[in-house]
Amino acid sequence: MKNRILRSLAAAALSLSAAQAQGNPFATADDIRAAEGLYQFHCSFCHGRGDDGMAANLKNPRLPHAPSDGALFQIIRAGIPGTDMPLSIGLTDKETWQLVAYVRALGRSAPAPVRGSSSLGQALFWGKGICGTCHMVAGKGGRQGPDLSDIGARRAPSHLRQSLVDPEASIAAGFLLVEIVTRDGKKITGTRVNENTFSIQVRDFSDKIHSLRKSDLAQLNKQSAKSTMPSYRQQLSDQELDDLVAHLYSLRGGL
Amino acid sequence: MRQVIAILAAALPLAAQVIYEQIRNADQTPGNWLTFSGNYLGHRHSGLKLLNKSNAAAIKPVWVFQIDKTDKFEASPIVADGIMYISEPPSDVTALETKTGRPLWRYRRVLPEDLRVCCGKVNRGVAVLGDKVFLTTLDAHLVALDALTGNTVWDVEVAPYKTGHSMTVAPLALKDKIVVGIAGGEFGIRGFLDAYDAQTGKRVWRFWTIPGAGEPGVQTWKGESYKYGSAATWVTGSYDPELNLIYWGTGNPGPDWNGETRHGDNLYSDSVVALDADTGQLKWYFQFTPHDLHDWDATQVPVLVDLPFQGKPRKLMLFANRNAFYYVLDRSSGQYLLSKQYVRQTWAQTSLDPKGRPIRLPNTEPTENGVLVYPNSPGATNFYAPSYSPLTRLFYVNTRDEGGIFYSRREEYKEGNWFLAGRFISKPGEEARGAVKALEPTTGIVKWEFPLHSPSWSGVLSTAGGLVFAGAHEGDFFALDDTNGKLLWRFPTGGRIFANPISYLSEGKQQVAIAAGHAIFAFGLEGEK
Numbered sequence: 049m050k051n052r053i054l055r056s057l058a059a060a061a062l063s064l065s066a067a068q069a070q071g072n073p074f075a076t077a078d079d080i081r082a083a084e085g086l087y088q089f090h091c092s093f094c095h096g097r098g099d100d101g102m103a104a105n106l107k108n109p110r111l112p113h114a115p116s117d118g119a120l121f122q123i124i125r126a127g128i129p130g131t132d133m134p135l136s137i138g139l140t141d142k143e144t145w146q147l148v149a150y151v152r153a154l155g156r157s158a159p160a161p162v163r164g165s166s167s168l169g170q171a172l173f174w175g176k177g178i179c180g181t182c183h184m185v186a187g188k189g190g191r192q193g194p195d196l197s198d199i200g201a202r203r204a205p206s207h208l209r210q211s212l213v214d215p216e217a218s219i220a221a222g223f224l225l226v227e228i229v230t231r232d233g234k235k236i237t238g239t240r241v242n243e244n245t246f247s248i249q250v251r252d253f254s255d256k257i258h259s260l261r262k263s264d265l266a267q268l269n270k271q272s273a274k275s276t277m278p279s280y281r282q283q284l285s286d287q288e289l290d291d292l293v294a295h296l297y298s299l300r301g302g303l
Numbered sequence: 304m305r306q307v308i309a310i311l312a313a314a315l316p317l318a319a320q321v322i323y324e325q326i327r328n329a330d331q332t333p334g335n336w337l338t339f340s341g342n343y344l345g346h347r348h349s350g351l352k353l354l355n356k357s358n359a360a361a362i363k364p365v366w367v368f369q370i371d372k373t374d375k376f377e378a379s380p381i382v383a384d385g386i387m388y389i390s391e392p393p394s395d396v397t398a399l400e401t402k403t404g405r406p407l408w409r410y411r412r413v414l415p416e417d418l419r420v421c422c423g424k425v426n427r428g429v430a431v432l433g434d435k436v437f438l439t440t441l442d443a444h445l446v447a448l449d450a451l452t453g454n455t456v457w458d459v460e461v462a463p464y465k466t467g468h469s470m471t472v473a474p475l476a477l478k479d480k481i482v483v484g485i486a487g488g489e490f491g492i493r494g495f496l497d498a499y500d501a502q503t504g505k506r507v508w509r510f511w512t513i514p515g516a517g518e519p520g521v522q523t524w525k526g527e528s529y530k531y532g533s534a535a536t537w538v539t540g541s542y543d544p545e546l547n548l549i550y551w552g553t554g555n556p557g558p559d560w561n562g563e564t565r566h567g568d569n570l571y572s573d574s575v576v577a578l579d580a581d582t583g584q585l586k587w588y589f590q591f592t593p594h595d596l597h598d599w600d601a602t603q604v605p606v607l608v609d610l611p612f613q614g615k616p617r618k619l620m621l622f623a624n625r626n627a628f629y630y631v632l633d634r635s636s637g638q639y640l641l642s643k644q645y646v647r648q649t650w651a652q653t654s655l656d657p658k659g660r661p662i663r664l665p666n667t668e669p670t671e672n673g674v675l676v677y678p679n680s681p682g683a684t685n686f687y688a689p690s691y692s693p694l695t696r697l698f699y700v701n702t703r704d705e706g707g708i709f710y711s712r713r714e715e716y717k718e719g720n721w722f723l724a725g726r727f728i729s730k731p732g733e734e735a736r737g738a739v740k741a742l743e744p745t746t747g748i749v750k751w752e753f754p755l756h757s758p759s760w761s762g763v764l765s766t767a768g769g770l771v772f773a774g775a776h777e778g779d780f781f782a783l784d785d786t787n788g789k790l791l792w793r794f795p796t797g798g799r800i801f802a803n804p805i806s807y808l809s810e811g812k813q814q815v816a817i818a819a820g821h822a823i824f825a826f827g828l829e830g831e832k
Contacts, residue, residue, distance in 0.1 A: 089712060092675075093728070110334040122799060132731070137421060137489065218733075244777035246793065265516040 072117045098154040099204035102218045109155040112201050113121040120148045126222035131248035160205045162294045169295025194220045197299025208296045215277040225274050321383050321431045327544050329743045334808035335380040338475045345541035347690040348765045349806035353813035355768030359782050365827040368405030375801045376818040379428040382807040393424035394440035401809035408453035419467045421489040428473030432501050437481050439470035457504035467492050467719050473539045484536025488554040491531035491722035499686025508583030510554045512571050520570035528565040531716045532555030533570040538602035549578045554600035560669045560725025561711040573601045582693040587637030599625040604688045606693040612745050621702045621744050625682030631748040643747030646683035646702045650676050669709035671723050682726045688762035688803045694831045695785050698742045703758035705735035711737040739773050750755040751788035762803030774800030
């Protein structure tokens with residue numbers, strides 16, 4: 049009886065989201081096949097075949113932003129604010145659910161093979177690679193680059209390896225390098241924290257935040273294609289790169 | 304008995320009693336803001352000068368009214384005798400006191416769950432005429448509310464919503480009619496503009512923005528594509544009472560990004576149409592973007608001015624179009640007079656042909672693999688309003704500079720479904736720009752510009768105090784000197800701006816109001832005590 053009441057309460061409370069709460073209503077093999085073209089048209093530009101694009105690795109059973117199918121539905125529709133994931137128009141409810149099913153099927157596909165040793169990679173991360181000077185993992189490390197605590201849940205091994213050898217191939221959102229000269233001759237270089245028409249906030253390499261009015265600036269250069277991260281192409285061997293990728297791929301945060 | 308009636312009458316609160324002649328002569332009573340653009344001519348200019356260049360630095364918020372909604376807040380308010388009428392997303396209305404910002408009544412509409420809306424559950428404002436407030440709704444109804452209480456007086460269906468129709472437009476009240484446009488350009492509707500009797504809600508006329516079978520212009524559509532060719536009418540137009548002509552912009556042809564199934568110019572999409580206000584008969588049209596492939600709706604506010612053009616007094620229409628060209632037309636005849644590119648574009652030659660037809664550049668059509676074109680689909684400007692100051696004789700417009708990668712694909716029309724046949728994305732990694740620009744109306748030459756960090760969705764208001772108010776996408780609302788674009792004042796509202804500013808008097812004091820984030824901000828010199 050109690051269960052029945054709970055069920056009816058839940059049914060009354062949910063509408064669109066009846067389907068969201070109870071699972072995807074369009075998740076058959078036919079639905080997944082039907083979504084192939086939708087995926088190609090709407091998603092593949094950034095996500096590639098799932099694990100070889102510049103955006104999130106979808107060959108992942110647990111997507112950090114989409115713990116449920118309903119959440120994934122909403123992300124496909126509305127995007128993820130503050131990231132490059134845009135909202136979509138032109139998808140019906142059914143098509144969106146079919147895409148949800150497609151992405152979940154990608155998540156169930158075989159994980160990308162990792163050749164290296166995660167434990168050796170961990171030693172490289174904190175040792176020879178000095179990655180921890182600029183990147184944080186679980187609260188330890190520097191702040192100059194993106195937090196890597198769950199990078200393995202967000203990016204595929206191929207993307208991680210590319211970022212190590214060619215950091216400027218894909219600059220993470222929120223890490224624009226700026227060079228500023230104020231009217232009184234002060235030079236500031238760092239990561240843009242925020243900006244509008246009237247002011248800009250910059251975090252320099254000593255983690256100091258500078259808040260500057262644009263009217264006080266003599267120069268503001270945005271290095272949109274530049275990264276402060278060095279390439280590890282020459283600094284690490286192929287095997288070491290494999291090990292480091294294996295470690296990064298093992299970082300799943302709380303997931 | 305007569306005495307009792309007199310006392311009762313004196314005790315009755317004042318309902319809005321806005322008559323047509325008041326709106327027609329709105330410039331004479333700048334203490335009110337009686338119609339969408341402030342006057343019928345689309346000027347969005349306030350004759351008030353209590354706020355001016357000498358005291359702009361002292362402007363501050365007078366009150367803030369928070370709405371309990373999270374959808375984009377696009378309303379342009381109406382103010383009549385100290386009462387502000389705003390629409391709230393999705394299809395609600397609130398009446399507020401301008402003195403205190405306190406609400407007097409609220410209308411809350413229960414909407415179906417299976418709405419078909421393109422770009423947010425939004426509404427751009429109400430109209431007031433007589434003792435009624437008029438609202439369009441996302442389920443494509445037109446509703447008349449009692450201005451004193453918000454009670455529903457009548458409620459009529461304009462179109463069925465399940466076929467992809469919706470309504471977001473602020474109605475235009477003129478004479479005894481309420482003129483409304485339709486949205487649904489991404490769902491393959493057949494567009495129209497309607498006029499309704501303000502008293503009864505009975506439809507007086509309908510102008511189809513796409514000709515029907517056998518009508519002139521239908522040959523500009525391949526096969527039966529005219530039946531679902533869109534050309535929606537979702538932004539409030541202008542009106543010339545002397546010519547008795549309504550001017551209204553029309554939206555993109557459908558499907559948006561693939562023209563294979565609709566070869567031809569696709570009349571009257573992406574056009575401005577001039578209609579007889581009494582009958583809805585087409586007097587003339589001008590098409591800005593024939594056979595559009597980039598979703599450049601011509602749904603901007605036509606600005607009507609009387610100025611000398613090449614030495615001769617003319618009744619002009621100024622039109623800053625989403626396709627990146629600024630146009631001057633003769634509004635009596637529709638004759639094309641001038642155009643000038645006012646924002647970066649890469650899709651057409653910089654000079655149009657002698658009749659004002661753009662000359663398209665090769666390799667700018669959307670493709671399966673994507674093609675980069677400036678501007679992107681949101682265009683060089685959009686639904687938000689420009690302004691014209693009769694004092695400076697300048698045309699002010701908030702502009703957008705952003706490229707898009709356009710993709711096309713094949714898509715069949717299915718009633719009530721999306722009908723896009725493509726998509727666009729912003730150019731990855733590009734920091735797009737914006738700017739408020741002041742154009743000389745009869746040349747299109749940019750006299751000054753105020754650069755913005757990113758493209759804005761805020762309209763512009765000019766005032767007799769010499770101020771130009773506009774908003775930035777990051778939430779700053781600011782005032783510029785109308786002669787040189789110098790920044791005189793700003794306030795960070797903390798919310799994104801997708802709306803048009805207005806100005807009015809409250810107890811003799813000038814206020815400027817704008818919807819920002821999820822609130823209306825009213826600014827002036829003195830706050831609440």
